[in-house]
Amino acid sequence: MFPFLSCFSGSRRRERKCLLEKEENAKYLDRYPSWDGPENSLILQAFEWHMPSDKRHWNRLKRVLSEWQAIGVDHIWIPPGCKGMDPNGNGYDVYDLFDLGEFEQKGSVSTKWGNRIELEEMIRQAKSLGVNVIWDAVLNHKAGADYPEEFPAVAVDPRERTKEISKPFEIQGWTGFDFSNRRDQYSCMKYHWQHFSGVDWDQKREKNAIYKIAGPNKNWAPDVSNENGNYDFLMFADLDHSNPEVRNDLLHWGSWIAESLSLSGMRLDAAKHISTRFQKAFVEHVRDQVNPKFFVIGEYWTGNLYDIHEYLEKLDYQALAYDVPLLRKFSSISHSAKSDLRGIFEGTLVQSRPDHAVTFVANHDTQPGQMLETPVACSFKLLAYSLILLRKGGNPCVFFGDLYGIRANVEEPMKPACDGKLPILMQARKNYAYGEQENYFDQPNCIGFVRHGNAKHAGLVCLISNGDPNNKRMFIGRQHAGTQWKDILGYHRTSVVIDKRGYGNFPVNATCVGVWVDSAAVGKDGLPGTLDLNIYGY
Structure with a gap:
């Protein structure tokens, strides 16, 4: 498992714990390269x-x-x-x-x-x-075929798709796709029953069931979810991705x-x-x-x-x-x-x-x-x-x-x-959620974290409560001593002043969130206005 960072305020023991966790994270990411985004x-x-x-x-x-x-x-x-x-x-x-x-x-x-x-x-x-x-x-299926076709199929148990509950018999399924009005532009491919694995409707009997198409090289794909035995079929006419065409x-x-x-x-x-x-x-x-x-x-x-x-x-x-x-x-x-x-x-x-x-x-x-x-x-x-x-x-x-x-x-x-x-x-x-992260997951119903920012971004403090009003003393850094931090969500009107040791005592309301940012950074970046909620056009 990826180590869950949980660095709490303290002195050398806290710093040592953070260092060990960073080393573990590095080992993990060496084994599994990170996504490039x-x-x-x-x-x-x-x-x-x-x-x-x-x-x-x-x-x-x-x-x-x-x-x-x-x-x-x-x-x-x-x-x-x-x-x-x-x-x-x-x-x-x-x-x-x-x-x-x-x-x-x-x-x-x-x-x-x-x-x-x-x-x-x-x-x-x-x-x-x-x-x-x-x-x-x-890419799983097609729907609304232009005409039905006859082909052999077997009914399967919808709760155990690998279990056939009938012998092969002729059904009529909606599997003929001509796309005639497109006139072969972009692709000349036409789809027929051979291009599918299964259907959920037999037009001949006007009956709904899960029918697996029968014939040479016809089966459910083996490399899908094993829910219901095999979860290849979902709906409509199920595409056979093993078919070369x-x-x-x-x-x-x-x-x-x-x-x-x-x-x-x-x-x-x-x-x-x-x-x-x-x-x-x-x-x-x-x-x-x-x-x-x-x-x-x-x-x-x-x-x-x-x-x-x-x-x-x-x-x-x-x-x-x-x-x-x-x-x-x-x-x-x-x-x-x-x-x-x-x-x-x-x-x-x-x-x-x-x-x-x-x-x-x-x-x-x-x-x-x-x-x-x-x-x-x-x-x-x-x-x-x-x-x-x-x-x-x-x-x-x-x-x-x-x-x-x-x-x-x-x-x-x-x-x-x-x-x-x-x-x-x-x-x-x-604007603010950058830099090293320090977690304060130390109370059942009140957790928080600090993002310490980087050369371009000021960082932030987030405090979350799913219970009563609470507060948490969190370390921001001595370089921030004397600065005033503002709740940009607007739930608190009073600023938090960072003390000379670099700590602030941040409050949060009941079942709420506080997001605190250096007031100087808020003044520089501003806050978003309201979105135009008339996006629907009426």
């Missing part, structure tokens, strides 16, 4: 599940990019912009990977998000601001879209359902053909840390993964009165592989009503975001629905999270 990089997931189906989202993003860049966002994760079977769908029901809102297919030219011209204009605007774009790639078409698509849109990276949707050998080949291909620094985030959704490590190993650590164990910790602790905060990072990816962990508090799959709903109590979100945005380690991702609220197409609208202070935390990461 910019310091304090910040991802914003630039959508939520219930965004309006107004085909104006690319224009919406273009309008707010400068605001996001100003508060520290340098990567935006955008939704699947390929044509789905439903023109109002979010794109995870992917029909044609090569149609980015350019062809009249499935009843529309545009996708739910807009057309290709608007997409390209938005990305050009992002690039001009130094904001990179992460594409959400749906499928493999070549998807590799071609990867380099085509990365180059056409000047993408910096991709999120691989449903990664635990896709052959890891194929995923590794996909990353290597795009890096070789387009961009050697192209990066990938695998959506390998599991709370089992061992399984996430195994996934990353199979990809030779050429990808990042979501820290689902940490999210589940946030959710559990947030709903338990005064849970012990000291072990909040134990058993998480950010503790064991910080450079390969994408840390988050919510996303489109975990928001209310979704299949992977993992609720973090509203009162705890400020605490959770402080822990992922202001500490060393991890690649934090902020959720659109937390930044702006969720107001469209829901029965119970949600206000912006963190009492509206999430933009301040984001800009605090950009």
Whole structure:
């Protein structure tokens, strides 16, 4: 496990402990090279599940990019912009990977998000601001076939997919894809039943089940999650990544879209359902053909840390993964009165592989009503975001629905999270969260840490309570003696003065966070204004 830094105030014993832990960290990172990314990089997931189906989202993003860049966002994760079977769908029901809102297919030219011209204009605007774009790639399945085909299949037990519960028989599945209105532009590949592993609908009998396609060299991919025996099949028509034609078409698509849109990276949707050998080949291909620094985030959704490590190993650590164990910790602790905060990072990816962990508090799959709903109590979100945005380690991702609220197409609208202070935390990461980190994880319900800053950044103090009001004496450094530190979140009006030994006594309110910065640095950098919450356009 990656050693968890826990240096407390004291004299030589504290310094010796820090030194030993740094040596252990160095040994670890020698064994597992760190991910090459910019310091304090910040991802914003630039959508939520219930965004309006107004085909104006690319224009919406273009309008707010400068605001996001100003508060520290340098990567935006955008939704699947390929044509789905439903023109109002979010794109995870992917029909044609090569149609980015350019062809009249499935009843529309545009996708739910807009057309290709608007997409390209938005990305050009992002690039001009130094904001990179992460594409959400749906490579597990296809949906909305143009016609059904007959082929042999066997029904399998949905709870144990390796168990066949029928003999081979002829079914009729929706597996014929012609993309006729695209007229072979960008790719001449047509998809038929041979290109898939399984389907979930037999049109002949009008019956829903999981059918594994039968025939020579037909089976579930062996290098996927072993949930349900084998978790290759997820939904719709499941692509067979061992088929050479499928493999070549998807590799071609990867380099085509990365180059056409000047993408910096991709999120691989449903990664635990896709052959890891194929995923590794996909990353290597795009890096070789387009961009050697192209990066990938695998959506390998599991709370089992061992399984996430195994996934990353199979990809030779050429990808990042979501820290689902940490999210589940946030959710559990947030709903338990005064849970012990000291072990909040134990058993998480950010503790064991910080450079390969994408840390988050919510996303489109975990928001209310979704299949992977993992609720973090509203009162705890400020605490959770402080822990992922202001500490060393991890690649934090902020959720659109937390930044702006969720107001469209829901029965119970949600206000912006963190009492509206999430933009301040984001800009605090950009301006102050640098340098060595000293942890004060010494009380069950009140923890804190100091970022000591560097030559360009002043550093900060963060104090977190999930219980009663509290305070903590924390070491800032003798060079700061006499300076006044301000709570930039605005919960305390009185400054903390650093004493001659370099210590300050910092307070925090009940179930709250205090983020303290040298007043001189705040005067120099300023604080963000409020975001335009009218991003929805109504």
